Amino acid sequence: MNTPIYDYLIKYAGSGITRMHMPGHKGICMENELSKIFPLDITEITDAGNLFETEGIIAQSEKNASRIFGTAATFYSVHGSTQCIQTMLALMKYENRNVIAVRNAHRAFLSACVLLDIDPQWICPHYDDTIISGTISESEVEEKLKKTKNACLYVTSPDYLGCIADIETLARICHKYGAVLLVDNAHGACLHFYRQNLHPISLGADMCCDSAHKMLPALTGAAYLHLREKKYIPYIKDSMLLFASTSPSYLIICSLDLCNLFLEKEIREKLVFAQDAVSGLRDRVSGKFSVQKGTFAQEPLHFTINAHSSGIDGSMLMKKLQENKIECEFYCDTHLVMLFSPSDTEEAYQKVGDALMNIDFEKKTFSEKKLHFPLPQKHMSVREAALSPYEELPIEKSVGKICANINVPFPPAIPISVSGEIITAECIDIMRRFGLTTIKVVK
Template sequence: MNTPVSDFLCSYAQSGMLRMHMPGHKGVQNDSILSEIFRYDITEITGAGNLFENEGIIAESEKNASVLFGTEATFYSAQGSTLCIQTMLALMKRENRNVIAVRNVHRAFLSACTLLDIEPQWIFPEYSDTVVSGKINLNEAEKIISSTENACLYVTSPDYLGAVADIRSLADICHRYGAVLLVDNAHGALLPFYEENRHPVHLGADLCCDSAHKMLPALTGAAYLHVGNPRYTSSVKDAMLLFASTSPSYLITCSLDLCNRYIETQIREKLRNSVKWMKELREAVSEKYCIEYPAFDREPLHFTVNAEKSGTTGEFLAEKLRENGIEYEYADSIYTVMLFSPEDRHEAYLKAAEVLNSIEFEAEYRETEKLHFPVPERKMSVRSAALSAFEEIPVSESAGRICANINVPCPPAVPVAVSGELISPELSLLMKKYGIEKVRVVAGRYL
């Protein structure tokens, strides 16, 4: 498979052309740690194409990605899945669709709703013990979709714990009622390349985004917007331009271009090993740790420990991992998540097993509390609350106030209360449980 973007950047770096154009570093090697890559960091010069045009070397590279992922079309983003989510929702706005979303959304979804003035209708998943993850009740989804005119369903799968939703059934339901299925597959770029293809587009999603940078050897910010429904192919780039920088990074784009060759030549073999080593790791720690969580299916390289059911806390494990030279992806009081990729060698799995088994704690088993999510009452639109003047106050004083722009930490950036919702005493307790100490509320409005 060719790599037109990478080839162009290499030949320009070697050409000796005098760079009378941006960027200001001029490709000069100096004593900065970035000096080696400055040579390849260019702007839209002659021959370099443009991320938002349908021809040229970037469009050619995107076509290669589309073949590899098995999509109708694939588009690159140099601004993560965040830009892809904005784009997908802009396309829905153009069709005047009513957006139904499963509640464990990433904050990027809510920012897009703010920008586009979208008022989502929520499906609350069946939570077990965390707001980050939950199972979607298909009957409930069908009931809402069938009774909503011109609907679209937005699902986050895999979620931050690696739980995967039943996308095939959700796609069938959506299409039965003329609805569109959008999937935030930010954590699932590897899903087409395991033994069985479980990529959302393969299973029927109309549009979906993958953060290449989360699971593939790509630079931070690299993402794909995949099209499953050809109706959207010709309008994606135009919609993306509404939000995108006019100077998308060529380095990020190049890393997506290079992923194509990696996917074609290496990924399947590497994933076979990863899956084998992950199985070994799970077996090696299974006596000491609970590594189960409720899910229809799971993304194989999210290694999620239920610390609470193992007799400790997610934060304690995370701290011990770090003391032993392992930085984790995410931890809260219940879960610790370690993220593997096909680039991790066998030694990484062995070390993880060794460190986890060496962590000493007196197991104290607390009763796992089933999460009760108090369905919030909406008082203002997402957009007007998120754009209102706000006060930042302690969560303990927030009951009776309206949530303004949300400011939840990433990871996992899954909000408890959403802009415009009334913070009830139960909701404020839930926020406290998630370690949220301050909350932004609409200034001057008390209920």
């Protein structure tokens, strides 16, 4: 397979052409490590194509990615899944669709709602002990779709803890009611390449985004927008441009171009190793820690420990891992997530296993209270609230006020109360657990 973008950048860097164009570093290395990549960092000059054109080296590379993922079309984003989510929702706006969203959505979804003036109808997943992850009731989805004409369903899967939803069933239900299924697959770029293909597009989702940078050897910001059918192709690039810089980074685009080679030649073998290594690690530590499996399925490289079920507070576990020179993706009081990737070697699995087995702690019993989270009442639109004058209050003083700007614990950047909703005592309880002390409310 060819790598048209990488090949072009290498040729241009070695061509001796005088750069009478941006960027201002002119491809000249300086006395710092970063500048070593300057020669490969260009802008949209003749022959280099354009991220928003339908022909040229970038379009060729996107076609390679589409073939590898088995999609009708795949587009590159240099603004992460965030830009892909904005684009998917803009397309829904063109079709005047009503957006139904499963509540454990990332703030990228809420920002898009603000930008596009979308007021989602929420479906609350059935939570166990955290709002980050829960089970989606198919009958509730079907009920909502029955009542909502011209809809789309927005689902986050895998969620931040790595739990995968039953996309095949959700797609079937959506299509039965003429609805479009959009999946935030930011955490699932590997899903196409495991022994069992669990990629949303392969399972019937209409569109999804994958953050290449989260799970694959790609630069931060690199992501894919995938389509199952050709129908939306003519509108994608224009919609993406609504949210994008007009100077996209060729380095990020090039990392996606090179990733195609990795996906075609290396990833399957590496994932076979990784899946075995993860299950070996799970077996090794499972007498001491409760390792999550997901209700429907678990993204294999999200190694999620239910800290409370293991008898330790998540922040304490994180601290102990840091003492062992391990930095994790995420922790809260109840859970801790370590992210493996196809690039990890035996050494990483060994080190994590050793650290977990060596950590000394006195097991505590945490009360197993099921999370009570009635959906708060909505008072104004997401956009109106997010763009209203606001003040910041201690959370204790915010009950009954209207949530203003997007207030999320970061990570996992999942909203507790959403802009425009009345803040409830239950919201405050959860905010406290995530360490939030203040909240922005509409003045």
